Amino acid sequence: MENKRGQIEVTFNWVYILIAGAVILLFFVGIVMKQKTVSEDRLSEDVVRIVESIFTAATVSEKTKNFVGVSGISEYTLYFDCENDVGEYGLVGKGGRVEESITPLFSPQNIKTSQLITWSLPYRMPYKVMDFLYVTSINTKYIFLAPNLQVADNIFVREFMNVTEGFNVERISEHEYQDLDPESMYQIRIIDSGVGLVRDNGPVPEKLQKMEDDKVTAISFVTPGQVKFYNKEGTKWKLLNRNPVPIISLGGERDAAKYGAVFSDDDESYLCNMNKAFHRLKYINQIYGGLDIGNGVAGGKLMEMIQFYESQPEILSRKQSCISDIKTASSSLSIALSQHQSNVLACLRSINCLDLIESAQNIAEVNERLRLNCLTLY
Amino acid sequence: MNRKAQIRMTETVAVLFIFFVLVIFGIFFYYKYSQISILEKQQELLGMRAIDTTLKILFLPELSCTKGDAEPEDNCFDLSKLGSASSVFGGSAEHLSYYFDIFKYANITVHEIYPDSTNSWTIYDKPKVIMEEGREIKNWKDYESTFFIVTLREESEGNPKYRAGYLEVGVYS
DSSP: OHHHHHHHHHHHHHHHHHHHHHHHHHHHHHHHHHHHHHHHHHHHHHHHHHHHHHHHHHHHSTTOOEEEEOGGGTTSOEEEEEETTEEEEEETTSSOEEEESSSOEEOOSEEOOSEEEEEEEEEESSSEEEEEEEEEETTEEEEEEOSOTTSGGGHHHHHHHHHTTTSOEEEEOHHHHTTOOOTTOSEEEEEESSOOOSOTTOBOOGGGTTSOGGGEEEEEEEETTEEEEEEEETTEEEESOSSOEEOOSOOSTTOHHHHHHHHOSSHHHHHHHHHHHHHHHHHHHHHHHOTTGGGTOOOHHHHHHHHHHHTOHHHHHHOHHHHIIIIISTTOHHHHHHHHHHHHHHHHTTSOSTHHHHHHHHHHHHHHHHHTTSOOOO | OHHHHHHHHHHHHHHHHHHHHHHHHHHHHHHHHHHHHHHHHHHHHHHHHHHHHHHHHHTOTTTBOOBTTBOOOTTEEEHHHHHHHHHHHTSSHHHHHHHHHHHOSEEEEEEEEESOTTOEEEEEEOOOEEEETTEEEEOOSOEEEEEEEEEEEEOOSSSOEEEEEEEEEEEEO
16 A cells, blocks of 8 residues: 555656646746747847948948948848838848838849948939938949940940949940859849840840849840839840839939939839939928928028128129029029929929929029029029 | 655745745846846937937038039038028928938037027927827937037138037937
């Protein structure tokens, strides 16, 4: 009897120890698992926060190229998206992400690299509106299809190759196009500057056909101010936008809007980022021309310029031409600014953004005239 | 036998009691440690936000001194733009919403030091408040200020005049 009780007691003790041990073990395993998820989320948030700081610094350091070593996150894929005028970037499959509704950020859709490249250029219309930020990587290759750099259309290609030292850029002729080799690149972008080899349903170079569709993209300049976007679809190019996208800029060297087209993967993200700039232009116009400049009512810096002359009769008598250029002439600054603001509002209503170029040129012309002898707007 | 079992039972209860006391002590210690590190992290983030905001303002096209198509002058604010900046930054709900995305909860003031130290321009002020019975009630825990020396350019024909000043950026947490 005693033996049997002892046996039961020993068995019971072991069962008790096993259950208690399992419960305690499960408790700690639970904590560890929870901690692991929290740490991963925290890591992804930290990474995104650091990337955000890098972008902030890159945006304000105008015209400076930054090569940022990110080998710690080279296993992760950074994604960039822009919809409804709001951009977003973060790590694919992780919690951390940042919404960016202010700064236009032109980049491929995905970047997986050990070295990020950031660069910024000022966008002027005609005065500085904001800095455009370009983000790419050392393993993203830009291939210019431009046989002759002396041709006027290829001035942009020559400039691009000169100013992007350290980027992965190559220029090829039409004969080398079919033999293009991706080597170990993560993604390839072809820029056809008027050669016409990149076209809808046209063949993708043989060695690039093996790459994933979204890793091979292209643009072709229909004219220096119009661009078409393409994506690889199997063995052929697929045109993404039926109507060419106009480049809204005043041209010249380091054309920020044109560079944006080169760095954007598709027309949607390009236009989305350009819209951010047009929103900002609306407010910059109000700084220069006042809140109601769209209705022809002068304010802001323009009003201060007018008051400078009108409040001092001795100056006004000597500088009639100044006040004429600022306020009264048919091509005055006041009228040009008002027209510019109306064009911005029309552009934001998706009517037409091309008129912005002309109104910006008008402001620039008056400002140049004023520079000779009067107060200038910018 | 009963006595032996009672002693064993008491032993088990005592062991369990000490075990749980240790677990509770561990949880309490971890909770306190987490609280302190969260506060430290918040302070660090607030400081970073203050610096980020200052950096953004220093290069803001809405305020910076321009020279035609040339690069803007560093650390210089155009006085004629400063005058209209506050009306644009806080002009309407749409303006406020746009500039809130840039500055968040902050107070941005530009002070003139020389020649007239009484001049100052508050160009953006968005404290963290809540509305209670129609009254605004302070709802921030911390306020971090940063200062930066700037020049203030006064437009005049051909030969702009410069004043000395500083930028004060305060951020609310």
